[in-house]
Amino acid sequence: MDSLSAVQLFTLRTGCLTLRMPRAHGPMWIDGHLRSGTETEIRRCGLDESIDDYESLDRAEIVIGVGRGVAPTDYGELEELRALLRAEIAATRAVTDASWLPHSRQVGVTARSISPRLYVATGVSGSPLHMVGVGRAGSILAVNTEREAQVFRHSDVGIVGDWRAVFPLLCMEVRRHLGLPMPVSEPS
Ligand SMILES: Cc1cc2nc3c(=O)[nH]c(=O)nc-3n(C[C@H](O)[C@H](O)[C@H](O)COP(=O)(O)OP(=O)(O)OC[C@H]3O[C@@H](n4cnc5c(N)ncnc54)[C@H](O)[C@@H]3O)c2cc1C
Numbered sequence: 001m002d003s004l005s006a007v008q009l010f011t012l013r014t015g016c017l018t019l020r021m022p023r024a025h026g027p028m029w030i031d032g033h034l035r036s037g038t039e040t041e042i043r044r045c046g047l048d049e050s051i052d053d054y055e056s057l058d059r060a061e062i063v064i065g066v067g068r069g070v071a072p073t074d075y076g077e078l079e080e081l082r083a084l085l086r087a088e089i090a091a092t093r094a095v096t097d098a099s100w101l102p103h104s105r106q107v108g109v110t111a112r113s114i115s116p117r118l119y120v121a122t123g124v125s126g127s128p129l130h131m132v133g134v135g136r137a138g139s140i141l142a143v144n145t146e147r148e149a150q151v152f153r154h155s156d157v158g159i160v161g162d163w164r165a166v167f168p169l170l171c172m173e174v175r176r177h178l179g180l181p182m183p184v185s186e187p188s
Pocket of ligand 1: 066067068069070091092093094095106107108109110111122123124125126127129130143144145146149161162163164
């Protein structure tokens with residue numbers, strides 16, 4: 001049906017489209033200037049670098065999804081892999097309901113969808129109500145202690161194990177792949 005109104009409004013659920021490569025940076029788009037007295041006021045439009053939490057998760061190429069299998073006291077142990085992969089952190093509803101992470105990080109049917117190139121489901125059971133939010137991820141890697149966990153049905157690569165033992169090994173592999181030096185272990 002055609003809309004004849006001068007005002008057109010449409011909505012789009014975030015994460016519904018596959019992630020596109022960003023355009024190369026060009027000159028800032030300026031939509032005009034407004035004169036006030038002798039000063040010229042420039043009104044800047046277009047995309048600006050945003051630190052908004054919500055948008056950074058939408059744009060992330062790699063996302064580490066945190067479930068109830070990751071205790072909040074252990075979040076610091078996620079940091080090395082997160083930094084190496086330049087990943088953003090997402091969460092299941094169990095995690096946000098417990099206020100372990102903010103609701104803006106929740107993924108799933110009652111939150112948002114995301115479409116990163118890689119989703120690392122960590123201590124996530126794989127409820128369809130969560131996984132529907134990452135259905136458009138390029139690849140899914142799941143780490144779970146339970147061999148029968150539902151998450152493995154949704155994943156491209158599954159590792160059965162405790163994430164606290166698996167993450168340091170993943171970090172080593174990523175470092176090797178990127179040609180980064182291995183951390184020097186402290187003498188005991
Ligand atoms: C109406 C409704 C809407 C919902 N909407 C959403 C939604 O939008 N998003 C969402 O996420 N959920 C949603 N849920 C909740 C959903 O059904 C699940 O309960 C929730 O996703 C489970 O979260 P979880 O996987 O973090 O926790 P759990 O189900 O408790 O799973 C934790 C997993 O961690 C594993 N684990 C434990 N320790 C470790 C370890 N050391 N290393 C590795 N693995 C470990 C366990 O084996 C387990 O599989 C909704 C539910 C309802 C009823």
